Amino acid sequence: MIKDTGVYLYTHWGATELYETVKNAIRKKWRWNDPEYLARIIFDEMIKERQGGESGYGIGTKMAGDIWRLVIVDCKKFTVTVEDEGKIKKEKTFQQICEEK
Numbered sequence: 001m002i003k004d005t006g007v008y009l010y011t012h013w014g015a016t017e018l019y020e021t022v023k024n025a026i027r028k029k030w031r032w033n034d035p036e037y038l039a040r041i042i043f044d045e046m047i048k049e050r051q052g053g054e055s056g057y058g059i060g061t062k063m064a065g066d067i068w069r070l071v072i073v074d075c076k077k078f079t080v081t082v083e084d085e086g087k088i089k090k091e092k093t094f095q096q097i098c099e100e101k
Helices: 015-026 035-047 094-099
Strands: 008-011 057-060 069-074 079-084 087-093
Touching: 008 035, 015 035, 015 069, 015 079, 015 094, 035 057, 035 069, 079 094, 087 094
Parallel strands: none
Antiparallel strands: 008 057, 069 079, 079 087
């Protein structure tokens, strides 16, 4: 979810890798303060090498009912929060993500 815009980027099978996907997008250091562009950059990472399919990914304004992992990107605070089944598992700044091994 891109908190600043209320846009949800959905992956049907890729929830386990979703934080790594967001991390790869954040590490590019592109458009951190531009939620619309950052959403597109993250979505590009999500569908990388899987473009053109009929299912597996989506973009919406509501959270899908069947998710167990939610990754929240907050461009105003420059943070990424990972929630598993409604419980916060991880919260990092964009800068901390860039410094992660």
